[in-house]
Each structure stands twice: as structure tokens, then as C-alpha cells.
Amino acid sequence: MSAPSRRPEIRRRRTRKEKIHKLRKRLAAAGSDAERTHVSAKLVRLSRNSPGQPLLKA
Secondary structure, three states: OOOOOHHHHHHHHHHHHHHHHHHHHHHHHOOOHHHHHHHHHHHHHHHHHOOOOOOOOO
16 A cells, blocks of 8 residues: 555645634634634634644633
8 A cells, every 4th residue: 555645634734724824813803702702613623633732722
């Protein structure tokens, strides 16, 4: 069996990083509590699949 290609893995990481960056910017600029909870829920969902540091500060 051959090893999986590295390119899709790099693309997945880069896309995830860009998405997290956008969501953190939206969270910082959120005006209402509803929008803040909506964006933080998305970050929590991403953090379940993302290894490493937590995406939201406790």
C-alpha cells in the first residue's frame, strides 16, 4: 500500500486555519449575544476535529 498524498492534508489544514481565523474575527466583532453564541458554537465544532490547542479561551 502506498502512503497517502501529503497535498490534501496540507490543503485541509490551511483551509481549517483560514476558517478559524475568519470565525475568530467574527467573534471579536460580534455585537449581539445570539451572534456570539452562534460563532462560538461553530468554533467548538471545529475544535472537536482539530488536534492541538483549544480554539476558544475558557
